[in-house]
Amino acid sequence: MSTRPDSTRPESPEGTRPESPEGTRTTPVTVRVPAKVNVQLAVGAARPDGFHDLANVFLAVSLFDEVTATPADALTVTCEGPDADKVPLDRTNLAARAAEILAARAGLDPLVHLHIAKHIPVAGGMAGGSADGAAALLACDTLWGLNTPREELLDICAELGSDVPFSLVGGAALGTGRGEVLTPVTAGSFHWVFAVADGGLSTPAVFREFDRLTADAAVPEPQASPALLAALASGDPEALAATLANDLQPAALSLRPSLRATLDAGAAAGALAALVSGSGPTTAFLVADEEAAAKVAAALDASGTCRATRTASSPAPGATVLPS
Ligand SMILES: C[C@@](CO)(OP(=O)(O)O)[C@H](O)COP(=O)(O)OP(=O)(O)OC[C@H]1O[C@@H](n2ccc(N)nc2=O)[C@H](O)[C@@H]1O
Numbered sequence: 646m647s648t649r650p651d652s653t654r655p656e657s658p659e660g661t662r663p664e665s666p667e668g669t670r671t672t673p674v675t676v677r678v679p680a681k682v683n684v685q686l687a688v689g690a691a692r693p694d695g696f697h698d699l700a701n702v703f704l705a706v707s708l709f710d711e712v713t714a715t716p717a718d719a720l721t722v723t724c725e726g727p728d729a730d731k732v733p734l735d736r737t738n739l740a741a742r743a744a745e746i747l748a749a750r751a752g753l754d755p756l757v758h759l760h761i762a763k764h765i766p767v768a769g770g771m772a773g774g775s776a777d778g779a780a781a782l783l784a785c786d787t788l789w790g791l792n793t794p795r796e797e798l799l800d801i802c803a804e805l806g807s808d809v810p811f812s813l814v815g816g817a818a819l820g821t822g823r824g825e826v827l828t829p830v831t832a833g834s835f836h837w838v839f840a841v842a843d844g845g846l847s848t849p850a851v852f853r854e855f856d857r858l859t860a861d862a863a864v865p866e867p868q869a870s871p872a873l874l875a876a877l878a879s880g881d882p883e884a885l886a887a888t889l890a891n892d893l894q895p896a897a898l899s900l901r902p903s904l905r906a907t908l909d910a911g912a913a914a915g916a917l918a919a920l921v922s923g924s925g926p927t928t929a930f931l932v933a934d935e936e937a938a939a940k941v942a943a944a945l946d947a948s949g950t951c952r953a954t955r956t957a958s959s960p961a962p963g964a965t966v967l968p969s
C-alpha cells in the first residue's frame with residue numbers, strides 16, 4: 646500500500662472560517678462507487694466548445710473505489726492501491742474538486758480529509774477519477790449533513806466532468822449531450838473480464854485522434870442503437886456481443902497498437918466480444934458466465950498482452966454510502 650498525503654487547503658484568512666453546519670457528523674463517511682464500461686459509444690463531430698456530442702450507453706460494473714471523508718483541519722487527499730502513485734493528490738484530484746465545489750455552494754470551508762481506496766485502473770477508460778469525484782461529493786454531503794437535492798448533486802457532477810453524473814447514478818443509462826444528460830435504460834445481468842494495460846491513455850488525446858482519423862469523413866449525429874438497447878434489456882450476452890460498438894476504438898488502437906493483441910487474445914480464449922473500454926487503454930471482454938470469465942481472465946494473464954485482469958458483473962449500483 647502506498648499512501649501519499651498532500652494539503653490542498655484553499656487560501657482563507659484566519660478567523661473567517663464559517664462554523665460547521667448543525668448536521669455535521671464527527672465520524673467518517675465511506676462511499677463505494679463503481680467503474681463503467683461503454684457498451685455503445687457513438688461520437689459526433691467536435692463541437693465549438695471542443696467537446697463531442699455522444700450517444701453513450703454506460704453500464705456500471707462491479708469494480709469499485711471507496712472514498713472516505715473524515716473531518717479535518719484542511720482539505721487533504723490520500724490514496725492507497727496498486728496505482729496510487731499515478732493519482733494526483735492536489736486540487737486537480739476530482740475528489741478534492743468535488744469537496745471544494747460543494748463547500749463553496751454551502752458557504753463552508755472544505756475541512757475534510759478524503760482517503761481513496763483505489764481499485765479502478767487509472768487513466769484506463771473506466772471513469773475512475775469520475776467515480777471518486779461522485780463518491781467524494783456524496784460523502785461530503787453526508788458528512789456535512791447538507792442533504793443537497795439529487796438534481797443539484799447531478800449539476801455539480803456535470804461541472805466536474807462528462808462521466809461524473811453516471812458515476813453517481815450507476816446501473817445502466819444513455820448519456821447524451823457530452824455524456825452528462827442521463828436517461829436510465831434497462832439492463833439484464835452480464836459478466837465481464839477487463840484487461841488492464843501498462844500505462845494510461847489521455848481522454849482528450851483519444852478524442853483528438855478521433856478527429857484526425859475522421860477529418861475527411863462526414864461524421865453522423867450520434868444515435869443510440871435500438872438493437873443494442875434491446876439486447877441490453879434482454880440479458881442475452883450473445884445478442885449484446887453482436888451489438889457492442891465503440892467509435893473511439895480506432896483512435897485508441899491508433900495511439901496504442903499493442904491493444905490489438907490483447908483484444909485478439911481474449912477473443913481466442915472464448916470471449917463473446919472484445920472491445921476497448923471508452924477511451925482505453927483498458928480492454929473489456931463480454932463472456933457468457935462466471936466460469937467463462939475465469940477462463941478468459943486466465944488466458945489473458947498467460948498471454949503476456951496485459952498487466953492484470955479483473956472479472957466483474959453488471960449492472961452495479963451507483964455511489965452508495967456504506968453503513969458506518
Ligand atoms: C470517453 C469517456 C466515455 O465515457 O470516458 P473515458 O473512457 O475517458 O473514461 C467520456 O466521454 C470522457 O468523459 P470525462 O473523462 O468525464 O471527460 P471530461 O473531463 O468531461 O472531458 C475531458 C476532455 O475529453 C474530451 N471530451 C470529453 C467528453 C466529450 N463528450 N467530448 C470530448 O471531446 C474533451 O477534450 C475534454 O476536454
Ligand SMILES: Nc1ncnc2c1ncn2[C@@H]1O[C@H](COP(=O)(O)OP(=O)(O)O)[C@@H](O)[C@H]1O
Pocket residue numbers: 731732733737738739740761766767768769770771772773774775777778845846848924925
Ligand atoms: N481520483 C482520481 N483518480 C484517478 N485519476 C484522477 C483522479 N482525479 C483526477 N485524476 C486525473 O484524471 C486522469 C484520468 O484518470 P481516470 O479518470 O482514471 O481515467 P479515464 O478518464 O480514462 O476513465 C488521470 O490521469 C489523473 O491525472
